[in-house]
Amino acid sequence: MQGPDSHSVDEHARGGPRPSAAEFLRANHDVLLAEWQQEVMKHLGGKAPAHPPWLIDHLPELLSTLADAMEAGPEALDERLEAAHAAARMDAGFNLGEVAQEYALLRRCILHRLETQEQQLRPGDLTRLEETLDRVVTRTMTFFWDMKQRTLQTLDRMSEATLDDPDMETLLERLLTRLMETALTVDTAAVMMLEGDALVVRAAVGLGTDEVKGLRVQVGQGVSGQAALERRPFFVRSAATDPRVLLGPLRRAGLRALYGLPLMNGEQLLGMAYMGSRTAFAFSDSDVLLFHAIAERASAHIAQVELHEREHAARREAERSLAQLDSLLESAPVGIAFLDLELRHLRINSTMARLNSKSVEMHLGRTVREMVREDLQASVERPMRQVLETGQPLRDVLIQGPDPVRGRPGFWRVDYFPVRTPDGVLLGVGNTVVDVSDFKHAEAALQQAIDFREELIAVLGHDLRNPLHAVNASAFMLGNVPDLDTGARRSVDRIRKATARMTRMINDILDFARSRLGGGIPVTRQRVNMLELCQGVLDELQVVYPERPLTLEVHGGDLWGEWDPDRVTQVLGNLVVNALQHARNDSPVVTQLTGEPMDVVMRVCNEGDPIPPEVLPHLFDPFKQSRPQQDPGNKQRSLGLGLYIVGELVQAHQGTVRVETGDGDGTTFTIRWPRVPPPRGDLPP
Numbered sequence: 001m002q003g004p005d006s007h008s009v010d011e012h013a014r015g016g017p018r019p020s021a022a023e024f025l026r027a028n029h030d031v032l033l034a035e036w037q038q039e040v041m042k043h044l045g046g047k048a049p050a051h052p053p054w055l056i057d058h059l060p061e062l063l064s065t066l067a068d069a070m071e072a073g074p075e076a077l078d079e080r081l082e083a084a085h086a087a088a089r090m091d092a093g094f095n096l097g098e099v100a101q102e103y104a105l106l107r108r109c110i111l112h113r114l115e116t117q118e119q120q121l122r123p124g125d126l127t128r129l130e131e132t133l134d135r136v137v138t139r140t141m142t143f144f145w146d147m148k149q150r151t152l153q154t155l156d157r158m159s160e161a162t163l164d165d166p167d168m169e170t171l172l173e174r175l176l177t178r179l180m181e182t183a184l185t186v187d188t189a190a191v192m193m194l195e196g197d198a199l200v201v202r203a204a205v206g207l208g209t210d211e212v213k214g215l216r217v218q219v220g221q222g223v224s225g226q227a228a229l230e231r232r233p234f235f236v237r238s239a240a241t242d243p244r245v246l247l248g249p250l251r252r253a254g255l256r257a258l259y260g261l262p263l264m265n266g267e268q269l270l271g272m273a274y275m276g277s278r279t280a281f282a283f284s285d286s287d288v289l290l291f292h293a294i295a296e297r298a299s300a301h302i303a304q305v306e307l308h309e310r311e312h313a314a315r316r317e318a319e320r321s322l323a324q325l326d327s328l329l330e331s332a333p334v335g336i337a338f339l340d341l342e343l344r345h346l347r348i349n350s351t352m353a354r355l356n357s358k359s360v361e362m363h364l365g366r367t368v369r370e371m372v373r374e375d376l377q378a379s380v381e382r383p384m385r386q387v388l389e390t391g392q393p394l395r396d397v398l399i400q401g402p403d404p405v406r407g408r409p410g411f412w413r414v415d416y417f418p419v420r421t422p423d424g425v426l427l428g429v430g431n432t433v434v435d436v437s438d439f440k441h442a443e444a445a446l447q448q449a450i451d452f453r454e455e456l457i458a459v460l461g462h463d464l465r466n467p468l469h470a471v472n473a474s475a476f477m478l479g480n481v482p483d484l485d486t487g488a489r490r491s492v493d494r495i496r497k498a499t500a501r502m503t504r505m506i507n508d509i510l511d512f513a514r515s516r517l518g519g520g521i522p523v524t525r526q527r528v529n530m531l532e533l534c535q536g537v538l539d540e541l542q543v544v545y546p547e548r549p550l551t552l553e554v555h556g557g558d559l560w561g562e563w564d565p566d567r568v569t570q571v572l573g574n575l576v577v578n579a580l581q582h583a584r585n586d587s588p589v590v591t592q593l594t595g596e597p598m599d600v601v602m603r604v605c606n607e608g609d610p611i612p613p614e615v616l617p618h619l620f621d622p623f624k625q626s627r628p629q630q631d632p633g634n635k636q637r638s639l640g641l642g643l644y645i646v647g648e649l650v651q652a653h654q655g656t657v658r659v660e661t662g663d664g665d666g667t668t669f670t671i672r673w674p675r676v677p678p679p680r681g682d683l684p685p
Contacts, residue, residue: 018120018121018122019121020070020071020121021126022068024121025070032106032113033060035112036059036106059106061078065081074135077132079139083285099140103133103136103137107133143286146286168301168302172203172298172302175294175301176203176294179291180206183286186275186276186291187278187279188208189206189273189276190212191204191271191272191298192217194270198216207253207276208252211248222245223242227260228271231264231269234261235257235258235259235260237282239255240256242258253276253278256277256278256280256281259275264299268303270302273295332351333434337431337433338428338430339384340427341427341428343368343428345368351433357373358371375402376399379401383397383414388418391418392418393415393417394416394417397415398413399413408437408441409437410435410437411435412436416430468506471495475492475495504642521652523649523653524564525562527562528560528561529560530563530602530673531552533563534552534593535552538591540573541576548585548588549588550589551589551590551591554592555594556594557594557595559595559600561673561674562677567649568673570649574645575646576591578643584608588606590604590605600672600673603670608666608667611659619643620644621644650671653673654674655673656671658671
């Protein structure tokens, strides 16, 4: 590479006047830089270094300074350049030997360049150049060593600050205090922690300590917030007058130099640290280097504290979760156990342990075969292995065997489920066991009660109805005696009404028992005429209630269909009797029949008070009165099964029943009887 004085260099090479050392350095400035870098790479074997080993940031100034010193004397050397170079190399992690090697390579490049050009410097210049280089190297080494010792001493004192394991804010303040004790130009220093999207001053020493603690600066605002956003250091020459300094106490303290840098844990921003001086407009390189070392130590401690806090929080959460799990296991009324892939017990509660007649401690680490009775081993182990093989839970597995504790047959309902990590890795199998022996024995007792009830219903249906029919037949014969007086005939009528009501009550009770216990009321269909059925029912009821008008109205249409005649007459009888009970004493009960294409519609109407709204939703419930008793003196009682049986019988025919009631309109029950049963998919809900 040719510099501005390359022509004069060629003249010297041809035997012209000898150049001075200053002229040589200036003329070969760029060439020496290039050759020095080549020598460095050759020294490193052509491999890129872990940290930059060349003096590219300081070498141009160093060469210029050397040239000036050769003309003006050693006083022209700038010590600040050497100190800056030493600080930069220490900050980059160089050791003393590496710094010396850089200068040795520079010396070699200068001598090599002189030999290549076959030049000789003016008498005495080469010696003075060597001496000047030695002075630069010596002072750089001295600066480097002094800064190294100063930093090591400060780090030792920083290590002492951590011996008693202080909290984070105390330790940070101790580290900042060590900085102020070592760097005399530093008058204040602080650490700002990143909390959410703001930097908060958590530790401070020096000027404005009490005022600045707790102050916040949003990330991206002011000089510190912007530096945090960009992850870079910042420097302010006059903090008292710079509007980018947002912390008021720093401006009021009259600070000049203000330097800050981000606290990083890898790529994670932890906060910012700054130091300020009221006397200096700039900090020395050694002070900056020391501040970097302290910041690195603070960052490491902050990261370590956060890591410990997360570990402690995770440990506390794990302990809390385990405590909750243990509490749940012990308080659960069911047996619970967790087993590994080899079916060894990992955790088990006392309920499960009692079921196995062994302690909790005896189960831990033992297999199912070792803990479960021999007669139950296969039935317990088989579903567990199935869960491990398929990864699918098994529910409601019933295990039966002798219960040695209670001395009777035992029944246990077991659920098995796979136990996995959050990422799906199968760890083992868990199971819950519920002792259902009491339920099974209660179920057996209930079945016995049901059997007894069915026997009782059979007695009621057969043994009671037969004498009741005899009473009714005797009353009918007495009623036909021609010479009965009025009082005797009235007594016979009361007997006939009472036996009729008892017959309906017995029929309702039998049908209720069948609907609840036998799977529904049986229906035997045959082709019948609805008009004939209804006329027969009304004729029978008219004999029992001769003083009440019972009217049948036919509104046309085909009245034939497939129904159970006994059930149709039972429905109409219950509706008419219900209407007689709630209608006015002198009002008729009207039954209407209408033939439609698919159905025959039956309506039973009476005049009387409307059904209360609160009664309507429960009108067809069993053992419910269709209306509240308005007259306390009314002695008439009912089981409340009549309308329930009506609803059940209509539903058995796949029909519908509807009630309409209102003031002035009375009450109407409307039943739609399908002529033929609809397909199963078309049944009404």
